[in-house]
Amino acid sequence: MKTLLADALTIAGKDLRNEWKSKQTIGMMIIFSSLVILIFSFAFDPTNNTVKAIIPGLIWVITIFAGLLGLNRSFIAENENDSLTGLKVAPIDPSSIFLGKVLTNLVLVTTVQIISIPMLFLLFDYRFHGQIIWFLLIVLIATIGFIVIGTFLAALAANAKNSEMLLPVLLLPLLSPLMIAAVQATRIVLEQEGIADAISWLQLMVGYDLLFFAACFFLFEFLMEGS
Amino acid sequence: MGYLFMAYTIIWGLLAGYIFILGKRQKDLKKELQVLEDWNAEK
Amino acid sequence: MKQPSMLMDRVMYALLVPAMFISLYLIFIWSPIEKQMGASQKIFYFHVGTAWVAFLAFFVVGYYCVLTLKKPTESRFINAGISAEIGVIFTTITLISGMIWGKSAWNTWWTWEPRLVTVLILLFIYIAYLFIRKMDGAWERIAKLSAVFGIIGCINVPIVFMAIRWWNTKLHPVVFGEGKNQSGGGVEPEMLLTLLFSLGTITLLYVFLMRKGIEIEKMRLTVKKAKSKVIEKLAS
Numbered sequence: 001m002k003t004l005l006a007d008a009l010t011i012a013g014k015d016l017r018n019e020w021k022s023k024q025t026i027g028m029m030i031i032f033s034s035l036v037i038l039i040f041s042f043a044f045d046p047t048n049n050t051v052k053a054i055i056p057g058l059i060w061v062i063t064i065f066a067g068l069l070g071l072n073r074s075f076i077a078e079n080e081n082d083s084l085t086g087l088k089v090a091p092i093d094p095s096s097i098f099l100g101k102v103l104t105n106l107v108l109v110t111t112v113q114i115i116s117i118p119m120l121f122l123l124f125d126y127r128f129h130g131q132i133i134w135f136l137l138i139v140l141i142a143t144i145g146f147i148v149i150g151t152f153l154a155a156l157a158a159n160a161k162n163s164e165m166l167l168p169v170l171l172l173p174l175l176s177p178l179m180i181a182a183v184q185a186t187r188i189v190l191e192q193e194g195i196a197d198a199i200s201w202l203q204l205m206v207g208y209d210l211l212f213f214a215a216c217f218f219l220f221e222f223l224m225e226g227s
Numbered sequence: 228m229g230y231l232f233m234a235y236t237i238i239w240g241l242l243a244g245y246i247f248i249l250g251k252r253q254k255d256l257k258k259e260l261q262v263l264e265d266w267n268a269e270k
Numbered sequence: 271m272k273q274p275s276m277l278m279d280r281v282m283y284a285l286l287v288p289a290m291f292i293s294l295y296l297i298f299i300w301s302p303i304e305k306q307m308g309a310s311q312k313i314f315y316f317h318v319g320t321a322w323v324a325f326l327a328f329f330v331v332g333y334y335c336v337l338t339l340k341k342p343t344e345s346r347f348i349n350a351g352i353s354a355e356i357g358v359i360f361t362t363i364t365l366i367s368g369m370i371w372g373k374s375a376w377n378t379w380w381t382w383e384p385r386l387v388t389v390l391i392l393l394f395i396y397i398a399y400l401f402i403r404k405m406d407g408a409w410e411r412i413a414k415l416s417a418v419f420g421i422i423g424c425i426n427v428p429i430v431f432m433a434i435r436w437w438n439t440k441l442h443p444v445v446f447g448e449g450k451n452q453s454g455g456g457v458e459p460e461m462l463l464t465l466l467f468s469l470g471t472i473t474l475l476y477v478f479l480m481r482k483g484i485e486i487e488k489m490r491l492t493v494k495k496a497k498s499k500v501i502e503k504l505a506s
Contacts, residue, residue, distance in 0.1 A: 152422070156415055160405045169401060170419065173394035174426050177433035184437060200436065208429060215425055219418045222339060230374035234313040234367045238320070241366075242475075245359045249482055256489045263496035267503065 004099065007092040011100025015074075016107060025073050026108055033066040033116040037123060046124045055126050056186035060179055062116050063109065063143065064172075070108045071150045072167055074101050075158035084158075094224040095217055098151065105147045113139065128190040135189045138202065142182035145209040149174055152216040155223045181205045275481075282478050286471070293468040301464040310374035315465055317367040319472035320360045321389060327357035327476065328392060328427065331399070335420030338413050344491065345484075347413040350420060352483035354399050356476060361393040384434040391430050395423040 019026055040058055044051045078084035087097055117139070120126070128135070153170045157163040185201035195202070297315050334350035368386055369379050380386070402416045 156419060159407065159411070159415060166401060170398045173391050173398060174422065176391050177426070177429045180433045180437050204433060204436070211425060215422060219421065222414050222418050225414065230310045230370050231312055234370040237366050238316055238363050241359060241363050249486060253486050253489065256486065256493055260489065260493050260496060263493065263500055266500045267496065
């Protein structure tokens with residue numbers, strides 16, 4: 001168990017250092033999310049008060065779109081120089097590759113969110129009435145679920161030639177319950193003081209996270225088997 | 228009444244279409260298999 | 271080996287055709303017309319039947335996916351694929367008949383009713399599953415990958431249903447608990463019998479299509495083998 005975590009941290013560390021040097025994926029993701037916000041402000045007039053109602057949805061649309069870019073890269077990038085084969089034959093548990101990749105993607109997507117969500121609030125002049133701590137909790141839990149299932153399916157899709165197109169097709173139907181819960185919970189937390197109304201959504205998200213984390217964790221070795 | 232007609236037309240249309248596709252697949256494969264078997268027997 | 275399966279097919283065909291006509295007779299002539307919704311209510315018999323088969327096909331896919339992960343064999347891989355393909359047809363039929371039913375009963379093509387949306391997402395998962403199977407590569411590899419996705423998709427379906435149900439209760443609390451597809455409170459015995467009979471018929475149709483599909487896929491394998499034989503002969 002300990003070595004599993006240590007290996008996962010090593011893989012995540014390698015990926016993040018790599019990313020820190022090039023800053024390519026994260027840069028693209030941030031620019032892309034800013035552009036999505038820009039397009040949204042053309043599509044929905046920010047001065048209109050009713051647009052405030054769709055802000056919780058926009059947060060998640062931005063996260064998913066930007067996240068898809070990063071997820072696509074996370075295994076395709078390993079195909080260069082055949083380094084994925086290197087990872088597979090390394091004397092480590094395949095699950096630690098999964099954990100490492102989840103950590104990397106989580107860091108990337110959270111970074112994008114830290115920049116893009118305040119930007120969304122600023123540009124749409126949104127003032128929320130709830131408590132920020134609950135908002136952060138809900139965003140974090142939903143993002144973890146998104147990254148877990150996203151990383152898993154990215155590894156699956158990486159086997160195909162058209163993996164960039166395949167990934168969204170695989171991912172979005174599976175994400176639908178999480179997104180329903182995330183959008184509803186975010187809306188409740190942004191508009192109300194307490195978290196009491198959002199608690200059942202929170203439970204659903206935690207259940208989803210745990211269930212899919214367990215399933216992906218155990219099934220991942222099947223993805224890494226063979227050539 | 229019109230809706231009833233519409234619904235069943237579409238249901239039967241889709242089913243018939245699928246069965247037709249299956250039949251066509253089978254026919255094509257049969258033909259191909261025949262050709263291949265002839266080849267095998269010839270040489 | 272070939273003889274009993276052929277016989278089985280004949281028997282099934284002989285059962286299926288009369289059953290189809292009997293269920294049509296039951297639906298259109300024998301069963302009473304529902305008072306509130308009128309004749310359109312008769313859509314419901316096939317709608318429920320196809321919806322049931324759509325979910326059944328999905329669990330068959332899930333079952334063969336688990337088996338494939340345990341030990342991949344060609345026949346398990348084929349069975350899962352055919353079941354998914356039939357599932358796509360039946361989910362499409364369910365969606366379209368559901369929409370027409372909705373239009374006639376509530377005067378709207380689409381409501382965000384949990385069952386309807388679950389079926390829609392089920393359709394997307396089926397299609398995604400078939401996309402994975404269309405990937406090129408060795409079949410063992412694709413069998414594994416698609417099986418993994420099939421299992422994840424299977425886990426997802428009940429969660430989708432729950433999530434949408436909760437979501438809907440938040441929006442219109444009245445809808446909750448009352449089955450929209452049932453024809454109100456009391457179902458007349460004739461209706462129930464007709465429903466059960468058409469359920470049976472459609473399940474039989476599913477099994478028949480399944481056998482047909484498997485037969486065709488097996489034939490494809492034989493063709494492949496014959497092809498490689500020819501190539502070998504030409505090469506030597």
